[in-house]
Amino acid sequence: MTLGITIVSHVPDIAAGLPKLLTQVAADVPLTYAGGTDDGDIGTSMAKISQAFDDNAADEILAFYDLGSAKMNLEMAQEMSDKTIHLYDTALIEGAYTAASLLEAGVPLADVEEQLKPLKIK
Amino acid sequence: MALTVDNLTEWINAFAQKVTDKKDYLSELDTPIGDGDHGNNMARGVKAVQESLDAKAPADLTAAFKQIAMALISKVGGASGPLYGTAFLEMAKKSKDSTEIADLFAAADAGIKKRGGAQAGDKTMVDVWEPLAAKLASGSLTQAEIDEAVNSTEEMIAKKGRASYLGERSSGHLDPGAMSSGYLFTALIETEGIL
Ligand SMILES: Nc1ncnc2c1ncn2[C@@H]1O[C@H](COP(=O)(O)OP(=O)(O)OP(=O)(O)O)[C@@H](O)[C@H]1O
Ligand SMILES: [Mg+2]
Numbered sequence: 430m431t432l433g434i435t436i437v438s439h440v441p442d443i444a445a446g447l448p449k450l451l452t453q454v455a456a457d458v459p460l461t462y463a464g465g466t467d468d469g470d471i472g473t474s475m476a477k478i479s480q481a482f483d484d485n486a487a488d489e490i491l492a493f494y495d496l497g498s499a500k501m502n503l504e505m506a507q508e509m510s511d512k513t514i515h516l517y518d519t520a521l522i523e524g525a526y527t528a529a530s531l532l533e534a535g536v537p538l539a540d541v542e543e544q545l546k547p548l549k550i551k
Numbered sequence: 552m553a554l555t556v557d558n559l560t561e562w563i564n565a566f567a568q569k570v571t572d573k574k575d576y577l578s579e580l581d582t583p584i585g586d587g588d589h590g591n592n593m594a595r596g597v598k599a600v601q602e603s604l605d606a607k608a609p610a611d612l613t614a615a616f617k618q619i620a621m622a623l624i625s626k627v628g629g630a631s632g633p634l635y636g637t638a639f640l641e642m643a644k645k646s647k648d649s650t651e652i653a654d655l656f657a658a659a660d661a662g663i664k665k666r667g668g669a670q671a672g673d674k675t676m677v678d679v680w681e682p683l684a685a686k687l688a689s690g691s692l693t694q695a696e697i698d699e700a701v702n703s704t705e706e707m708i709a710k711k712g713r714a715s716y717l718g719e720r721s722s723g724h725l726d727p728g729a730m731s732s733g734y735l736f737t738a739l740i741e742t743e744g745i746l
Contacts, residue, residue, distance in 0.1 A: 471586070472628030497712055498630035501666050505624065505633055 432532050433459030433487025435514075436525055437478055437494040437503055441465040447525060455529035459486040473499045478506040482514065489513045491532075491541070493525040500551075519548035554650050556615050558744050560604055563619060565738035567597035570731060580727040584714035589727035592629040599626035612650055616643035630667070630712055631728055634676060637666040652739075652746065656684040667711060674707035674714060674721060676728035683736050692740055701725065701733040 434451065438444040444464025451460060461484045463477035473494075482490060492507075492514055494500055500516070507514040515538075517524050524545055531541045570577070570593045577590030599622040609615035616639050624636030641662035642655045649655070660680045669675040671682070679700045686692045704726035712728070714721040740746060 466628035467625070468628075470628060472588075472592070474628065475624055475633070498628075498633060501630060501633035501637075504666070505637075 431459060431487040431489070432538060433461070433485040433490050434525060434528055434532070435478070435481045435485055435490050435492045436460075436462040436464075436521070437473060437481070437492065437499045438462075438464045438521070439471050439473055439495055439499060441469055443495065447522060450522070451525060451529040454526070455533035458529055458532045460529070461485040473502045475502040475505050478502055479509060482506060482510045482512055485512075487512075489515070489538075491515050491517065491528050491538075493517055493519065493521050493528070495521050515542075517545050517549070518551045519545050520550050524548045552744055552746060554612060554652060554655070554745055556609055556612060558742055559612060559615050562738050562742040562745060563597075563600060563604070565742060566735050567601050569734040569738060570594055570597045573730075573734065577727050577731055580725055580730055584709065584717055584721045584724045585727060586629075586713055588629055589631065589731065592627045592631055593731050596623045596627035596632060596635070599623070612646045613643050616640070616646055631676070631731070634663050634667055634728070637662040638680070653684075653688040653690075656680070656687050660684040669711040672707060673710035674704050674726050674729075675709070675711050676726070676732040678704050678707070678726065679729045679732040679736065687746075692736065692746065694737060694740065697733050697736045697740075701729050704729040 436444050436447050441464035444462040448460050448462055461481040463481040466472040467474045490512055492503055494503055503516055527544050528541055574590035574594040577593060578587050581587050581589035600619050603618045603622045609618055620636045620639035620643060624632055638659035641658040645655050645658035663680055664677055669677045671678055682700050686696055706722055708719055709715040709721035
């Protein structure tokens with residue numbers, strides 16, 4: 430069973446940009462992202478999030494998001510996905526960076542979650 | 552009086568018309584306390600709903616509610632997409648064992664609260680859905696009651712959604728999602744034969 434990360438942002442550039450920071454420390458962690466609406470505008474899309482879950486090579490995914498509707502669309506995609514999806518209400522960058530570094534080091538999920546707890550902001 | 556695919560379609564078309572007519576106003580309401588896109592989001596959503604219903608006439612109420620929900624979920628793009636989408640999905644589920652308007656709206660209201668985590672008083676569409684679903688359960692709904700629910704959001708301090716980042720400064724503005732929800736209820740009471 431592998432663990433991967435999915436990033437969801439309202440802004441396509443943010444969603445595409447954060448993985449650049451993460452791959453520096455987590456080259457082997459499966460990483461996918463969903464940014465913006467279907468039309469590439471600012472917002473979130475359940476279809477794009479579902480696609481990012483499907484495209485992720487891992488069968489268990491830690492998901493990080495920026496604001497409001499991203500979480501709602503994430504939860505709907507989570508309900509429809511066959512994979513196990515964990516959602517974290519952390520600061521997006523710090524949360525995803527923490528998870529990426531620890532997963533790369535082979536740290537078990539429970540310990541990763543422990544490290545994420547103080548980063549919860551929403 | 553009963554809900555049918557025909558009068559549901561009429562109701563939704565009336566809602567779509569109001570949203571389209573008030574698109575700029577809804578986005579204006581979203582500007583001081585949000586990102587100014589609510590009218591555009593909703594107009595895009597209701598257009599997709601109408602296209603879906605035109606392309607494929609639903610076989611029954613459950614199918615109709617589901618089509619409406621899926622169009623909103625896939626096209627709105629903002630928080631109102633999953634929220635309205637969940638409301639109609641919950642109505643689709645409920646419609647399998649009841650077509651009573653009161654039952655359908657109770658299910659929708661519960662769905663919105665679950666999806667967004669907001670409660671009454673948080674300055675969101677819940678401040679319209681919760682009291683008006685209760686009015687429907689008691690058997691009647693008037694435009695004055697709809698206006699009262701929408702207007703009640705003006706003085707509230709937002710606890711959910713984009714407006715919540717403004718804290719106390721969110722007070723003094725109507726909530727855009729409450730206003731668009733008001734249109735849905737107005738369209739409902741204006742459609743002959745449902746209530
Ligand atoms: N958590 C929530 N629970 C209930 N209603 C909410 C919630 N968050 C937002 N809303 C409603 O959604 C409306 C805003 O819808 P809109 O289409 O503008 O989405 P948005 O806030 O711009 O979404 P996003 O932040 O994803 O861009 C608000 O006026 C409010 O009524
Ligand atoms: Mg908005």
